[in-house]
Structures are given as C-alpha cells and as structure tokens.
Amino acid sequence: MPHAVILPLLLLAVFTVCHGCLPDPASAYRFTGIVCRLTYPAAVVLNEKTTKVIEAAFQHARYPSMKGEKSLLFIGKVVYGLENLEIHNLSIGQSAFELRPGEGVAMEISNVSAIFKGTIQYGYGSWLVDIAHSVDFEVESQIDLGINPKLYCGDGKVAADTSDCYLNFHKLHLHLQGDKEPNWLKKLFTDFITFTVKLVVKGQCACMCVFPENFLSDGDIIVDISITAPPTITANYIESYHKGLTNYKNTSTVISDSVYHPDQLTENRMLYFWVSDQVFNPMLSAAHHDGRFQLNIFGTELAVSTYPSTSCG
Numbered sequence: 001m002p003h004a005v006i007l008p009l010l011l012l013a014v015f016t017v018c019h020g021c022l023p024d025p026a027s028a029y030r031f032t033g034i035v036c037r038l039t040y041p042a043a044v045v046l047n048e049k050t051t052k053v054i055e056a057a058f059q060h061a062r063y064p065s066m067k068g069e070k071s072l073l074f075i076g077k078v079v080y081g082l083e084n085l086e087i088h089n090l091s092i093g094q095s096a097f098e099l100r101p102g103e104g105v106a107m108e109i110s111n112v113s114a115i116f117k118g119t120i121q122y123g124y125g126s127w128l129v130d131i132a133h134s135v136d137f138e139v140e141s142q143i144d145l146g147i148n149p150k151l152y153c154g155d156g157k158v159a160a161d162t163s164d165c166y167l168n169f170h171k172l173h174l175h176l177q178g179d180k181e182p183n184w185l186k187k188l189f190t191d192f193i194t195f196t197v198k199l200v201v202k203g204q205c206a207c208m209c210v211f212p213e214n215f216l217s218d219g220d221i222i223v224d225i226s227i228t229a230p231p232t233i234t235a236n237y238i239e240s241y242h243k244g245l246t247n248y249k250n251t252s253t254v255i256s257d258s259v260y261h262p263d264q265l266t267e268n269r270m271l272y273f274w275v276s277d278q279v280f281n282p283m284l285s286a287a288h289h290d291g292r293f294q295l296n297i298f299g300t301e302l303a304v305s306t307y308p309s310t311s312c313g
Contacts, residue, residue: 021153021227021228021229021230022228022229023229023230024229025229025230025232025239025241027229028228028229028241029241029258029260029261030255030256030257030258031228031243031255031256031258032228032229032241032242032243032244032255032258032260032276033242033243033244033245033255033258033275033276033278033279034225034241034242034243034244034273034274034275034276034279035239035240035241035242035260035265035272035273035274036239036240036242036271036272036273036274037237037238037239037265037267037271037272037274038237038238038239038270038271039236039237039267039269039270039271039272040099040235040236040237040267041270042270042271043097043099043105043238045270047095047096047097047107050095050097050107051092051095051109054092054109055090055091055092058087058090058114059087059090063085063086063200065081065082065083065085066081066082066085066192066196066199067079067080067081067082068080068081068192070188078122078123078188079122079123080120080121080122080123080188080189080192081120081121081122082118082119082120082192082193082196083118083119083120083121084117084118084119085116085117085118085196085200086116086117086118087114087115087116087117088114088115088116088117089113089114089115090112090113090114091112091113091114092109092111092112093110093111093112093113094109094110094111095107095108095109095110096108096110099233099234099235099236099237099238100148100233101233101234101235102233103148103150103233104148104149104150104151104160104233105148105149105151105233105238106146106147106148107146107147107148107149108144108145108146109144109145109146109147110144110145111142111144112142112143112144112145113141113142114141114143115138115139115140115141116138116139116141116193116197117136117137117138117139118136118137119134119135119136119137120134120135120136120137120176120189121133121134122134122135122189135176135177136176136177137174137175137176137177137189137193138174138175139172139173139174139175139193139197140171140172140173140175141169141171141172141173141197142169142170142171143167143168143169143170144167144168144170145165145166145167146165146166146167147162147164147165148164148165149161149162149164150164151230151231151233152230153227153229153230167197167198169194172190172193172194174186174189174190174193176189214226219290220248220249220286220290221246221247221248221283221286221287221290222246222247222248223244223245223246223247223283224243224244224245224246224247224252225242225243225244226242226243227240227241227242227243228241228242228243229241232262236267237267239262239265241260243255244275244276244278244279245282246279246282246283246285246286248282248285248286248289248290253278253282255276255278255279258276258278259276260274260276
C-alpha cells in the first residue's frame with residue numbers, strides 16, 4: 001500500500017473508537033496494534049487552533065426559532081418568539097486548558113464577545129389570539145465559557161459528555177429597534193434571550209464533539225481502527241489504543257499477543273505512533289494481493305541495445 005494511503009489511515013486512527021471497549025487499558029494492550037500518544041506540548045498547539053474552530057462553529061451554525069409564553073399580573077398572557085438568530089463579530093479573548101488524569105480535558109474560554117441579532121415576534125393581553133407585533137433586536141454580550149468534556153466509549157465511537165458546561169455573562173445589553181417597548185417587556189425579552197443564548201451555546205458545545213468512523217478503506221482493503229480501551233489521560237499526555245486489523249475480501253486479521261507497553265514511549269516529543277508488525281504485515285500482504293505492487297514493463301523497455309563488437313590483436 002502506498003505511503004500516501006498508510007499515513008492518513010494512521011493519523012485518522014487517533015480519534016476513533018469501537019464497540020466492546022475493555023474497561024482497563026492494561027488488559028487491552030495485547031489486542032492493540034496501534035497506539036497514539038499526544039503529549040502536553042502538542043495539546044497546547046491544538047488549544048491555540050481550537051479558538052478558531054469554535055469561532056467558525058458559531059459563525060456558520062444555523063439556529064432554530066424559539067417560542068415561549070408567560071402570564072403576568074394585570075397584563076395577561078405574553079406570547080413571544082425569536083427568529084433569524086445570527087451571531088456577528090464573535091471574538092475570543094483567551095482560552096486555557098488542563099489535562100485531567102482519568103477524566104478528560106478542561107477548557108476555559110474567557111472574554112468571548114459577540115453580537116446576537118434576530119427578530120422577536122410578540123403579543124400580550126388576554127384578548128390576543130395571534131402574535132401581532134415584531135421588532136428586530138441586537139444583543140451585545142461578553143461571556144466566559146467553560147467546557148469539561150469527559151471521554152468514554154459509547155455507541156461504537158469516542159463519546160464526549162459535554163453536560164459539564166457553564167456560562168457566565170459579564171455583559172448583556174439588549175437593543176430593540178426603535179426602543180419604544182415598555183421596560184417590563186424589555187426585561188422579559190432579556191430573560192428570554194439570555195435563556196436562548198445559553199441553549200445555543202450549549203448546543204454548539206455538543207455539536208463540536210464529532211468523531212470519524214471506526215473503519216477506513218481504500219478499495220477492497222479495510223482497516224479496523226476502533227479502540228480496544230478508553231483513552232488514558234494523564235497530566236502529561238493523552239494516549240489512545242487501536243486495533244489496527246486489516247480486512248481484505250472478507251478475511252480479517254486477529255491481534256491477541258501484541259507486545260505494547262507504555263514504557264516503550266516517552267514524553268520528549270509532541271506526537272508518537274507505535275505500530276505493531278502485526279498491523280504492517282497483513283496490510284502489506286493485502287496490498288500485494290490487491291495488485292498494488294505490480295509493475296508493468298512493456299517490450300520497448302526491455303529492448304537490449306547492441307553495439308558493434310571490437311577485436312583486439
């Protein structure tokens with residue numbers, strides 16, 4: 001198999017997982033064909049890139065319409081809906097992270113500035129049947145965001161529990177077009193929009209945790225890169241353990257006596273790959289049987305040049 005195919009297979013293996021993970025990495029070593037160790041310095045670089053990913057995720061996301069209602073004394077029922085929500089001028093002041101041994105990665109993103117724009121449709125009074133008014137709004141906000149995803153094996157993939165996500169609003173200024181609505185209505189809208197923004201941000205946190213498939217393929221050659229155990233997380237690195245089983249035309253390899261041990265890798269570099277011969281040998285054999293190493297030589301290339309003979313004496 002060409003190196004151009006092998007390298008992507010290994011790189012993509014870092015973040016994939018499988019069904020039937022063993023609970024203890026030590027018990028899974030003998031079934032492991034590929035190990036990836038991402039050290040703390042590499043995580044620092046990834047954190048620097050994460051802010052750009054988060055900015056893009058929020059800027060290009062589609063946000064659903066939201067509706068609500070509230071009964072107020074002397075006013076009756078207030079019905080309101082939020083539509084066309086968009087985020088503009090989002091910027092992240094600072095982000096920091098921590099590797100939490102045995103748990104996951106803690107991220108703190110501070111001084112997130114953004115402007116939310118949209119339209120509120122509303123009506124109030126006991127006589128109201130349909131929403132009769134609408135007003136465009138703009139919200140200036142400054143938020144601190146904390147995400148503490150916990151990694152585990154679930155549904156055949158790496159699963160990230162992002163329920164531990166918090167928001168702190170340092171600034172939330174609501175501007176209504178024309179700004180003629182009474183103060184009590186502005187307060188109601190502010191509460192509603194604050195609640196909506198929290199749902200939107202938490203929803204985007206969940207959407208950012210997307211992982212690839214368990215199998216990579218190139219023609220008839222399929223490589224099972226599902227993990228054999230949950231990732232190991234220490235204060236200095238994240239390490240994942242992958243099967244690395246080759247399947248060629250419905251014939252699959254088995255690894256049950258791998259010799260991997262964590263002491264074989266250090267923490268001196270940013271990224272390590274440990275690959276067993278039991279991964280490479282079946283992969284190369286499948287490539288050979290699939291005709292990947294054939295070289296066709298035509299007759300003109302085999303022609304032997306003749307030179308006039310010389311005699312001496």
